[in-house]
Amino acid sequence: MAKVAVIGAGSWGTALAIVLADNQHDVRLWGRREEQIKEINEQKTNKKYLPDIKLPDNITGYTNLEEAVSQVETVLLVVPTKAIRETVQQLITVLKQPVTMVHASKGIEPGSHKRISEMIEEECLQSHQLKDVVVLSGPSHAEEVSLRQPTTVTVSSKKQEASEAAQDLFMNQHFRVYTNQDLIGVEIGGALKNIIALVCGLTSGLGLGDNTKAAIMTRGLAEITRLGVKLGADPLTFAGLSGLGDLIVTCTSVHSRNWRAGHMIGKGQSLDEVLEKMGMVVEGIRTTKAAHELAQELNVEMPITAALHAVLFDGIHPRDAAEELMGRVRKHEVEEFQIY
Template identity: 50%
Template structure:
C-alpha cells in the first residue's frame, strides 16, 4: 500500500531513508532549511555535503516548505540532531494545527537533551499536541547511511508501546536489503541508540592511540554493561540491550570509519583538540553532547558508568586520554556481573 511520507531533515540518514522509501513505492516529501541543498537534490539528485558519490531517485521531491511537506502525510519521519528536535517539533505542531491533521510520528534521532536528559520521544511528546500525533515510533539499530545507500543488508528496530504502529513502520520500510523488527521497549531503544555514541568515541580513541582488537572488544563489552545499567534504571527491558538497538548499534558504531563518533575519537587519540575535531567534522557529533548528559544523569541516579566518566573527563575537563585509560585499568577489581 502506497503511503505519503514526510521526512524532516536532509542530512545523510534522513536523505537516505527518504530515498529508500521512494524505492519502496511511497510518495515522499523531504524537508530541509537549506535552499541550496534543496536545489541540488531536486535538480542534480545529489547531496554532496552529506553523501558523496551517491545519486538519489529522481522521484524524491525536496522542499523548504514544511506545510507542503506535511500536507496529507500519513507518516512523518523526523531525522534531526537532538539539539534541534524541540525547535522543529514546535514548528511541526503549528503546521499540523494549521492543517488540522494527525499523523504517525517516527523518529530516527539518537541522543539525550542537554540539562533535561530527555529522550527524543519525550521531547516530541512535550512539543506535539496529542491530537496531531497518532503515536511515536523509534527507528533505531545498526545502520550507517553509507551502507544503506549501497543496499548492504541492514536490520533495525521499530519500537513503540503500541505494536500495531511499530508493525506499520516495519512494513513501510522493509524491503530486500532493509529488514525491520518490532519491539515495545521505547526506553531501551532510545538509551541504546544514544549511549553507544559515547563508547564509539572511546573505541576510535583507542585505535588512534594504537591499541588493537583486545582493547576494542573489552571497551565494547564493558561499555554495553554500563549502557544497560543506566537504561534499566529508567525502566528499560534489559533484553533490549542484546538486540539491534543495543549491542547491534554499538558494534557497528564502535568499529566503523563511517561513524562520525568513531572518527572523532580517532582524531582525539591522534592528538587533535576537541574544538578542532568538532569544527572539521561538518556534521553533529552526538556522542560528545551525550557524554555530558549521560555523565550528569548517571550521577543523579547513582549509576556506575566508569567509561562514560573517563570520557567526560577527557572531553570536558581536558584530562589526557592515556591517563584516563590508565585509571580505568587500575580501578578496584570486581565481578563481571556488577
C-alpha cells in the same frame, strides 16, 4: 502508497528517504538550504552527504515546511537531538492533520535527561497533531543503506500497532525491520553506543589495539545495560540490534563519525578542533554530558562514560583517563539485573 515527509536532508535522512522511495511511497525530503534542495530536485543527487548516489524520482525536495508536510500521514524526524524541540515546535504550527512521528535520531537531552520520544511528546502536549511516536534504531550506516546493502533495524513505540505500521512502511528486501516493545531500551541503546564509539576511537588514536577495543565494547555494553535497566528497560534489548548490533557497527566502522571524532581526540586534537573539522554533528559528545549527569543522579556506575566526560569537559589527558580506568578496584564481571 503513503505520503511521508522526511525532515532533515543529511546523509541519514536521505538514505531513509531512498528506502521509502524504493517502497513506492510519495517522499518529501525537507531541508533548509535552497541550493541543496534545488540539487535534489534537478539533479537527483545530494553530493555533500551521499556522493555518487542517484536519488529515486519519487523523492521531492522542499524548503517550505508547510508544503512538505501537507496531507502526509507520517513525519520522519532525522535531525540532531539538539534540534528536536525546535523542529517539532515548527511542525505543530504548520500541520493541519494528525500524524505519526517516527524519529531516527539518537541522543539524550542534557539537563532534562529526556529521551527523544519524551521530548517530542512534551512539545506536542498542547496540540492535536500527534497520533503516535515511533523510534527507528539499529546498526545502519547511511552510506551502506543508500547502496541498498542488507541492513536490519528495530522500530519501537508505546503502541504495537504503530510499530507494525512503521515496520510495513520501511521494510523491503534490503532493509529488514523488526519490532520491539521496549521503547526505553531501544532509545537508550541507540544513544549510549555513541559514547562507547567515541572511546573506541580515542583509544585507537592513542595507538591501543584490538584487546582494548574489545574491553571497551564489552564493558561499555555493561554500562549501557546498567543505566537502561535502572530507567526501566528490558536487559535483553541490549543484546539485540539497538544494543549490541548498533554498538558493533558504530565502534568498528570507518563510517562512524563518533569513532572518527574520538580518534582525532586520541591523536591530540582539542574538542573544538575536532568539531570544526568534522563539519557534522557528533551526537556522542552531547550524550556523554547527559548520560554522565543522569548516572550521577541515579547513582549508576558508568566508569567509561565518566572517563570520557573528564577528557571532553574537564581537560584530562586521554592516556591519564585510560590508566585510571585500568587501575580501578577489582570487580566481578557478571552483574545481576532485575528482569521481573
